[in-house]
Amino acid sequence: MSVILVFLLVVAGFAGWWLSHQRLTAKPWLEQGLAEEFVGLGRSALPTAKIGLGVFLAVVGCLFSLFVSAYFMRMGLSDWRPLPLPRLLWLNTGVLVLSSVALQCAVVAARRGQMDMVRLGLATAGLTALAFLAGQLVAWRQLTEDGYLLASNPANSFFYLITAMHGLHILGGLVGLGRTSAGAWNGARPERLRLSVELCAMYWHFLLFVWLCIFAVLAGWAATFVSICQRLLT
């Protein structure tokens, strides 16, 4: 459970930082009125949707941390036989990076008001994300053909489960991306479109980060890294 506790520590640190700016030591029973000192204690200047997405990503991060926690705990038992990761995953990772980069380009273009570039970025991001999902499915197929079935070993079960969860989140993101693209082609208000594209990019970068983490875990580097750290500490 150490992974999830570290994750929660990060969340708690962020929450603590935010709370420390909210004057929790105030004595509200002595303060009346709308004095200037309350500046900055109201709502944040960030768009509400971005804060909402941020909170949601914290929940998603929590979910994957828990999967990884369970992975490490189950890994310690004797029947664990790690499976060889298909080399295709490297290509998939590259495609997902490309998808994120395309969305980042779309964000920059949206800030500059270049609609053509926004559309190009959105389309590239959508297609590469679909390509990533297809690549994941092909990787699954390769594994099953090689006899690494879902139920034959816990390492396999975790591989399919975690990649499926990640894929489902990408799929959900594609719904949002589809709506944003519909707006981009049907002439949504520029500031509204900019926000949607930024939200998509935020979600995409986060899922890329999650993918890199779980890739490291599934490939076994994370475990090696942890054991090196443990050796250094002891």
Place this chain on the structure above:
Amino acid sequence: MVDVTPADAVPPAEVGEMELYHPHSWWTKYVFSQDAKVIAVQYSATATAIGLVALVLSWLMRLQLGFPGTFDFITPEAYYQFITMHGMIMVIYLLTALFLGGFGNYLIPLMVGARDMVFPYVNMLSYWIYLLAVLVLVSSFFAPGGPTGAGWTLYPPQAIMTGTPGGQDWGIILMLSSLILFIIGFTMGGLNYVVTVLQGRTRGMTLMRLPLTVWGIFTATVMALLAFPALFVACVMMLLDRVLGTSFFMPAIVEMGEQLQHNGGSPILFQHLFWFFGHPEVYIVALPAFGIVSDLISTHARKNIFGYRMMVWAIIAIGALSFVVWAHHMYVSGMHPYFGFFFATTTLIIAIPTAIKVYNWVLTLWRGDIHLTVPMLFALAFIVTFVNGGLTGLFLGNVVVDVPLSDTMFVVAHFHMVMGVAPILVIFGAIYHWYPKVTGRMLNEALGKFHFWVTFLGAYLIFFPMHYLGLMGIPRRYAELTDMTIMTESARHLNSFISIMAFVVGFAQLVFLFNLIWSIRHGREAGGNPWRATTLEWQTPQTPPAHGNFGKELPIVYRWAYDYSVPGAKEDFIPQNVPGDFAPSREPA
């Protein structure tokens, strides 16, 4: 030279108006509504309905325990199904849904001065997915093999094996699916509650001016958003174990003389995941109750809450600590003694912020102008019950005391006192308190007092003797114990007595239900602010509040939520949106 733009120095003149969805038909106004108040009523009604099912299940269990062998239709399998569904429904589908989905939806926008939740559409989806989860749960009663009988903790391996009711039928599958749906639906709602508190607050409503109700619900929601994923992970993995034959939790096991295909899984892993959710869940239910009871006590004792800052800090501290105590539910799982020692320590540390809260409630009452209204009676009963249940928690938090008591009725008595009866008492108090705002009419007071005394005294008569049964060594989770030597004559009589009281208390709830329905039409007209309270929900132009809550202009907040009996003020309460300094001058004239 530093360039200071004026925008940094001046508060925003007005909180930006949100675009409200305006319903066009009866369907979008009352059924597929995006108004948080309607969603709150939908959540509450659904939770109450499914709660009644759980109440009936508890009666059936008590029939079996109080009068064993009398009722043929209660087989041991049926008894386990009753236990499981009673526990799961009460903890998740009733308490969590009612506090966060019901009270959260109704009170957060009104109390922080918002027109609605920040994402109304997602909020609506949240309710419909919750309803779907409830329907899936209910459908398991009609599935072949009936609902699951695995116990509300659903421990593998027994949860998905043949001997357990529903283990190899539909029961467990429907249970797990329903939980997964519930969590998805809750996450949608929870995002709304959190972000509305962050971003929906009206001008002048700083965090330290929030009523404690909002603090309680806000912190509990944050915890729930971080804790429910653990249950989600556990459910998904168990579902795969059951349906696709993986071995996340299932060890190599022989069932009915047959070697199952599972191999090497870890049931303890499930326990960790389950309790990583399960312990915060206790506080997810308790923190909103803490918050609400603070407001009830302050309003009905006409006195500011004692130690507001400490109350806020204690809520945050409890929320944070509750994530590092989960393994105290697993003392008997054979854990390392140092591990147990660590978790016993963190568990006992939680008693500190909790005790601070209890002292502050009592000190708020001290020399207050106490009005013994029905909400106040329930609030007082909560303090007593919570202290009682909390003290037995100190027993069970210690490993050496917990190990012998863990499988006895003592544990049942403890958690019913502290997270069953205590939060339910707050829910009743809160319903009597806010019903006038929701419907515009008061609940009948005579019926309310009858309901209170029967519920409060009855709950004590049910659960207090249960502690003794536990100390005598009567185990929990057994459908029948008549032939055992520990079931002495007195223990059997005590069991029958508890069962009769359970029926009495249950029927009192029917009186309450009657009161709820009858008063919608026949209750006394309440007016806008019958309790003369300070918080914003009582200052709305219409009662019940209309769509958009506050009419043309959002209120501006000038003071905290607890200006009761301020010396020098004309009335004994000053609403949060009233400007001006009523405090007596510092130097005596």
